[in-house]
Amino acid sequence: MTRVGTDVLVIGSGAGGATTAALLAEAGRTVTVVEEGPWIDPGAFEPFSLEEMARTYRHHGSSAALGVPPVAYAEGRCVGGSTEVNSGLWHRLPAELVEAWRRDYDIDEFTPDSLDRHAEALEAALSVRRLPGDLPPSSAVLARGAAALGWRSVEFARVFRYGPDGRAEKQTMARTMIPRAVAAGATILPGCRIDRLVTRPDGPGSRRVVAARGRRRHDDGSVGDLVIEADHVVVCCGAVQTPALLQRSGIRRGIGRGLKLHPTVKIAARFPDVLDHDDVPPYRVTEFSPAVAIGGSASRRGHVALALADSGVPFAGALADWERVFVYYAAIRSDAGGRVQALPGLRSPLVTYRLTDSDMSRLARGLVHLGELLLAAGATELYPSVTGGPVVRRVDDLGAWWDALTPARANLMTVHLTSTVRLGQDRTRTGADSFGSVWGHTNLRVNDASLVPDAPGVNPQAGVMTIAARNAEHFLATT
Ligand SMILES: Cc1cc2nc3c(=O)[nH]c(=O)nc-3n(C[C@H](O)[C@H](O)[C@H](O)COP(=O)(O)OP(=O)(O)OC[C@H]3O[C@@H](n4cnc5c(N)ncnc54)[C@H](O)[C@@H]3O)c2cc1C
The missing domain is CATH 3.50.50.60 (FAD/NAD(P)-binding domain)
Structure with a gap:
């Protein structure tokens, strides 16, 4: 003792x-x-790697708020927590x-x-500051798409220190x-x-x-x-x-009571050129904020594979070409609320979240806007995080996603819980x-x-x- x-x-x-x-x-x-x-010594693991998830996340990174649809979420579990x-x-x-x-x-x-x-x-x-130098290609996609559509967008600051050699340390x-x-x-x-x-x-x-x-x-x-x-x-x-x-x-x-999340839909987008995959883009499209925020996600090979799998359609070709694929998201502020309940005898609480009809239509709007943006930025193929949701190659086909994003078929996630x-x-x-x-x-x-x-x-x-x-x-x- x-x-x-x-x-x-x-x-x-x-x-x-x-x-x-x-x-x-x-x-x-x-x-x-x-x-x-x-x-865990800072820098011990490659950021966003499977090893990092296994050692520093609760439940190895996979938890879910139950509901229709459920929302997958992640929490850090180490000294320093989710930071x-x-x-x-x-x-x-x-x-x-x-x-x-x-x-x-x-x-x-x-x-x-x-x-x-x-x-x-x-x-x-x-040491909160902007990225030194030019935007990396994965961020430039967002800037380019926003400029083509006349939408507001912004580069974000991050909690990073940069060495003289340009090495970044979170x-x-x-x-x-x-x-x-x-x-x-x-x-x-x-x-x-x-x-x-x-x-x-x-x-x-x-x-x-x-x-x-x-x-x-x-x-x-x-x-x-x-x-x-x-x-x-x-x-x-x-x-x-x-x-x-x-x-x-x-x-x-x-x-x-009153749990709030930012429910998030994703698109794995394929481009003609290779993109950077080491980092999350510090760039966001704010045209529809605060209701809908559009940005980029972690996109290492494993993340690309998971995002492609969420579309529930054959994706072997896109996965083989994963260096040209990047994962982008649309996150909403939802009307819904959720609940955390400790249950006797169980180590982990029950987490529930009940999305409303207007949340679902806000998510569909976010998905369609994200699709428009990525096509405007030059994407050739879009795989939405909607089971069986059609792969889209032209703006005219985006309309199909309005009906496809149902509670039964939406694959949602979040990393923001409050x-x-x-x-x-x-x-x-x-x-x-x-x-x-x-x-x-x-x-x-x-x-x-x-x-x-x-x-x-x-x-x-x-x-x-x-x-x-x-x-x-x-x-x-x-x-
Ligand atoms: C993958 C991911 C990416 C994110 N990206 C961003 C981002 O780019 N920008 C941003 O602003 N936010 C981001 N967030 C969210 C942000 O990190 C969190 O909002 C923030 O860290 C929450 O702070 P907190 O102190 O509430 O909890 P945490 O930072 O999660 O800390 C809680 C700590 O408490 C410990 N703990 C829990 N229960 C117990 C117990 N019973 N006994 C002892 N210890 C316990 C946990 O192990 C954990 O270490 C992200 C989160 C994740 C998971």
Whole structure:
């Protein structure tokens, strides 16, 4: 049995947890971070490789939100969380959404200006910048198609540092906030999964966490019990695992409902020329944003094979020519909501998501627009992620996809999950107050993607870290 005592316990070491740990440790607090996954040296695996998926993703990268259609999703599970496996695309929360959320959820001190101050500091710490040099061919496809159609498009910044030789190094949490936390005295315990928080009454209508209980995997492979006693507990396990842990601990009010995803359809597009396949394009077509976002996906040989297989038609010829094939996507902000439910006796929660009819028609619109764009950029053959969806070679044939994209035939995925413990003062619609304190608990906070009140319509890491930094500052000012 391992017993640990600490001032602040941070559970989970991803975008939210690592930011929280660094800022609290640098302010002189005694911080212990527990992370279910292992420590993996940054750069140990080829990005987007099968080996990386096997070692650093939960369930080797394949999880699903059940529904009709189901939505496949992925979460990182290692020190640094999903930031170790993501594409590092950085996009601040759109100001109009921040304003709308402040009103809808009654969130105190939540304005674009107050968040921008934290975003700027994080951007300096993570070396957020644009790609040096020309756009790679996979991004140029998006720029060319948008220009031909007169659609708005934009190059994104990423959390990358570039060496004098042009070598790019993604600034993940294991390279940035985790070392900062350690340098300021924090302890990081990899291989430690918290199963349950033990709470006791702490005054009328209020409870207090007295211990976190779980299991620790030691370096020799043995597994033992783990008990941590802390003055303050901050749960940062991500939008699926955070509500699951709280529910396993008997904390259910406002927890686990309201899950938001960016449901995504894909097209494997074949071109006359060879494209680059090492990276995800830092470029996006914003003509239909925030309802529909269009961009490029990881497109190594395995990803191309999976995307071609999603079309459910013969694809041997396209796969043999995979260096000329690249995977592009259309992602929507959906009306739908989902739910995370911890089930007794099961290690993983049940995740469900119910797409509406208007979500399905928004996805079809996204697919058809994406097809138009790729043909305008010079693609010769399009394989949609719709089982039996016809392969398209001419704009006139795109109309067939409107009918083909049915709930039974759509193959959807996402890597953006949020909103399972929303923040705000409106207790009827949130699980935590304006700064992430879980309602009804004196020393329990959430500080990760779960707090984001709704789907951001953009890549979420920047918003997650910005809100986490804001809440860490509030914690330091009030405890
Ligand atoms: C493949 C992929 C690509 C993506 N691309 C981008 C992108 O380009 N740009 C962008 O902005 N966003 C991207 N995202 C999303 C972004 O990475 C996440 O939104 C963000 O990391 C969420 O932060 P978080 O702190 O909530 O959770 P995570 O970063 O997922 O961290 C949660 C951590 O908690 C740990 N944990 C869970 N349960 C327990 C437990 N019980 N005990 C101990 N530890 C636990 C997990 O193992 C994990 O390490 C991508 C995500 C994926 C998976």
